[in-house]
Every structure is written in structure tokens, then in C-alpha cells.
């Protein structure tokens with residue numbers, strides 16, 4: 256075996272690479288010496304294999320979570336006032352009639368550079384302080400277990416439903432004048448803001464250093480009704496089952512407690528403090544909350560519940576709430592939550608979540624649904640973060656199973672990450688009429704992103720491995736429940752699990768209708784790539800194939816034996832992906848979009864004729 260594997264299935268070389276990646280200094284594979292006598296194809300495969308760091312897989316989507324990209328200090332300098340950023344839309348709103356308009360992100364707001372946290376919520380510019388257990392913090396065990404699926408004070412639920420539109424104005428006023436107004440007990444939660452103002456009374460000079468969501472990030476135009484308004488109008492109660500965040504952190508804590516201290520040394524922030532359970536109010540279902548454990552004493556390297564809460568709160572303002580209500584959050588609660596997070600102030604953080612809950616319960620539901628009905632665009636990151644929530648609940652706890660494959664086999668696991676998929680799906684013009692198929696769909700990420708982002712007519716995937724198939728089922732279950740919880744309209748998804756795409760009638764049927772085919776063939780061997788080629792004979796003209804390796808091998812030429820082959824009818828476009836696009840490396844790389852044509856690709860003919868000319872022996876005549 257050219258590269259020895261250790262018990263983790265990690266090559267010694269890969270371990271170096273992982274170590275280097277952990278140090279933020281990703282190294283170049285050092286096994287790229289040419290092996291004498293090896294064919295070009297073999298050479299290419301070996302080089303690719305050495306670019307593949309399977310250890311990344313175990314914490315998937317780790318590279319999506321990695322925080323190695325630092326915002327420049329310069330960017331912080333040019334940050335501008337968030338108060339001003341949200342003031343203008345509200346002023347505009349007040350001049351308007353009562354009509355609710357979709358959220359329009361004004362140029363004014365979009366100009367602003369607000370520093371963003373990474374998706375784990377960790378920002379290395381914020382000092383990780385080891386906080387001793389505060390006396391004021393009630394240990395989690397002392398708090399009564401809340402009933403599953405019930406909201407905090409239920410008496411407010413009916414009020415929630417009965418609110419009239421006039422209440423909105425009242426709320427706008429109260430959020431302007433009395434930002435911390437809450438029906439829940441108030442702590443003396445004073446948070447030092449960067450501007451030195453008292454929490455909740457941010458002056459126009461207040462400048463948040465960072466947010467949980469990138470408020471200036473790219474937007475996704477909605478091609479279909481992302482929100483299922485009919486469903487939301489037909490029910491005010493959520494009856495599904497979502498895996499609460501607290502379940503993840505509790506499991507993590509139990510695991511740490513069982514781990515012998517020596518193995519635990521990595522988590523050197525471990526201490527006896529166990530955090531506090533809190534409930535986060537669902538924005539759409541008054542009867543429902545999600546349970547979280549707030550605990551700033553630990554270093555949540557893979558999953559940070561506080562950061563997730565921050566995102567939920569910010570997306571309430573960015574996506575769910577009409578502008579008049581969103582203002583109440585952007586002017587008060589969001590800055591306070593960011594301050595509390597930055598200062599690792601558990602008490603202030605929890606108080607702010609309580610205030611958010613109270614605020615959300617007072618928003619008339621019909622104003623939210625009316626607003627969602629009229630939405631024309633959302634931040635791209637909204638779907639990515641939603642998918643990440645689903646992933647953390649369903650895949651994270653068992654991600655280690657995805658590493659059980661034979662090294663360098665066709666079953667090596669790796670994922671294409673959400674930002675890359677958004678880009679490539681747009682390039683392939685994926686839309687509501689499209690049929691999307693993923694050959695080797697892993698845990699189903701690419702399939703569900705196609706369904707959610709573009710509302711495809713059908714999004715399908717075929718996966719052979721038992722563990723990946725089981726995880727697909729878990730992920731799909733969490734997804735459907737979470738879609739209901741968030742009011743999202745999930746278009747048809749079909750998985751062919753525990754079966755090969757080779758000689759598979761269902762796959763062939765789908766392929767005949769397929770508009771966009773994905774084959775992550777990065778480490779498929781030539782035999783399997785040949786099978787993919789045979790399958791492509793069924794693809795219709797116009798079908799686009801996304802592949803990580805060129806389906807037409809290097810030096811491919813047309814000859815009498817392959818003249819009718821589909822490879823001759825492919826128009827191949829070589830593209831590059833940016834760093835942090837795939838799970839197995841931070842580095843960028845190449846991928847291919849091939850379009851099936853009804854006649855031979857002319858560039859191939861030209862290349863062939865050029866090739867022939869240059870090979871013709873020169874004649875010397877007089």
C-alpha cells in the first residue's frame with residue numbers, strides 16, 4: 256500500500272496535513288514526487304489521494320465551520336453604525352401606508368461592513384476566557400425540566416393570536432422608548448457596550464463589532480414559495496419532533512465527563528460548571544420552544560449553541576419579521592445579544608433571550624405570515640445555516656460512521672459544502688422545473704440543498720453504503736420536521752438507499768429526465784467512472800453534469816470504436832472552486848460542468864485534428 260493507514264484510517268502524511276490545517280498552515284501534499292513508470296492516470300490518482308485528508312470527515316462539515324479566515328482589522332475600522340442602518344428602513348416604513356412590504360435591503364444598509372462571526376460562533380479576535388462558575392448563575396440541575404414542546408408562559412399565547420395590527424405601532428414605539436420592556440423578571444443585566452453605553456439604550460453612536468449573520472452577504476432570489484403559507488395558515492400548533500439543541504450539548508458533556516482526564520486535555524476549559532437550560536420561543540408556533548444550554552465556560556469547538564441562538568434571533572429580523580417589528584430587534588435585542596456573547600456574559604445573554612421570547616410572542620402571527628408571503632429574497636446564508644442546524648442534529652453525533660470505508664476505494668466519503676453548491680447550482684441554472692440527481696449521495700446534503708434552494712421538481716440521490724444511507728434517513732426526518740418548524744416548503748425529495756447506481760432501473764428512469772446530474776467522482780476508480788459514462792448514454796440533451804473529475808480522461812480522442820459515445824457529445828467546461836468548498840481540504844481546486852449535446856463537440860474534433868497534425872512525421876522533399 257503506497258500510503259500506510261493507521262487505525263483511524265488516516266495516513267501518516269494526512270495526519271501531518273491535518274495537523275498543519277489545525278495550525279492554520281495547510282501544507283502542500285509532499286507526496287507529489289513522480290513515480291517512475293506509473294501511468295499518467297495512476298499518477299493523477301495518487302496525487303489526488305494525497306490531497307484527500309479523510310480526518311476532516313469526522314467532524315463534518317468541519318471545513319464549513321473552520322474559523323481560519325480572519326477579518327482584517329481594517330474592516331473593523333470602517334464599520335458603521337448599525338442604528339443608522341436600521342433607522343432608515345423604519346423611517347421609510349413609517350411614511351408608507353399600512354401595507355406590509357417585503358424586506359428590502361436598502362443600499363444604505365448593504366454598504367455597511369458589519370463584522371461576522373464564523374459559523375461556530377468562534378471568533379479568535381474575541382479572547383477565549385476561562386470563566387469561573389459565577390455565583391449568580393443557577394446550575395442547570397437546579398432548574399426544573401421544562402415540558403417537551405411547551406412554550407414558556409402559555410397565557411401569553413392567546414394574546415399572541417389576538418393582537419391587532421395597531422399593536423405593531425405600539426411595539427415599535429415601545430421598542431424605541433423602552434427597549435428592555437419585558438413581562439418576565441428583569442435581572443440587573445448591565446452589559447458594557449463598546450461605546451460604553453448601558454445595555455439596551457444604544458445611542459446612535461453604538462457600533463456593534465460583529466454579528467452572528469453576515470448582514471451584507473449575498474442574497475438568494477426566491478424562485479418558488481419557500482414558505483408554506485397555506486400550512487402556516489391552516490395550523491398554529493407544531494406537532495412534529497425536532498431534536499433540541501440541549502440534547503447535543505448534554506450528550507457532548509456526558510461524553511466529556513466519561514473521558515479520562517488525559518484524553519480530555521484537549522478540552523482544557525473543562526470545569527464543573529454545567530450551564531443553564533433556556534427555552535427559545537419559536538417565531539411561528541406559539542406552543543413551541545427549543546431547549547438550549549447556555550454555557551460560556553466551555554470551548555464548543557464543533558457546535559456552539561449560543562452562536563446558533565444568535566443566528567435564530569438575527570434571522571428573525573432579517574427574514575421572518577416585517578420591518579416595523581424587525582426594528583425592535585435590530586435596535587435593541589440583537590446588539591445586546593452580541594455584547595453578551597462577546598463578553599461571555601451568561602446572565603446578560605439569558606436575559607436577552609428572555610426579552611427576545613417576550614418580544615416574539617407579542618408579534619401578531621398574521622403579520623409574519625403576510626410578510627413571508629411577500630418575501631422575494633433571503634440571505635443565501637439562511638438556507639446554509641438551516642441545513643447546518645439539521646446536520647448538527649442528525650449527522651454530527653454519528654459522523655464517525657462515515658469514516659468506515661476502505662481507503663482509496665469508491666466508497667471514500669467526502670462532501671461538497673453549501674457555499675460551493677449554491678454557486679454551482681446557479682451556474683447550472685437549477686430551477687423549479689429541474690430534475691436533480693446525485694449519484695453517490697452520501698448523507699443527502701446535495702439533494703436537500705437542491706430541493707430547498709431551488710424548489711426542484713424532483714431532487715434525488717442514490718447511495719450504496721449502509722451507514723451513509725441510515726444517516727440520510729435520520730437527516731431527512733430532522734429536515735422534514737424542521738421545515739415544518741420553520742414554515743418551509745420542502746419540494747419532492749427521493750432517495751434510493753442501500754443500492755448501487757450501477758444497473759439500477761430507477762436510476763436510469765431518473766436519468767432520462769434529469770436536468771442536473773451530480774457525480775462527486777473525486778476518488779472513483781476508472782472502472783466506476785466507466786460505469787458512469789455508460790449511464791450517461793441515458794441522459795437527455797441539455798443535461799448538465801457536475802463532476803469533480805473530467806468525465807473525458809486526459810488525451811481522450813475520437814476513434815472508430817467510440818464515435819457514437821456520449822463522451823463525444825459533451826461540452827466540457829473546466830471551473831475552479833474556492834477554498835473551503837469541499838470537506839476534505841481547505842484548498843481550492845477544479846471541477847467540471849459537462850453539457851450533453853446532440854452532436855459531437857467541435858472542440859474535440861479540433862483538438863484531434865491538431866493532435867494528428869503534430870504527430871505526422873515531417874517530410875523532407877526537394
Ligand SMILES: C[S@@+](CC[C@H](N)C(=O)[O-])C[C@H]1O[C@@H](n2cnc3c(N)ncnc32)[C@H](O)[C@@H]1O
Nearest residue numbers: 666669670671695696697718719720755756775
Ligand atoms: C465522495 S461521496 C459524495 C457525497 C455527496 N454526493 C457529496 O458530494 O457531498 C461519494 C459517495 O458515493 C457513494 N458511492 C460509491 N459508489 C457507489 C455506487 N456504485 N452506488 C451508489 N453510491 C456509491 C459512496 O458510498 C459515497 O458516499
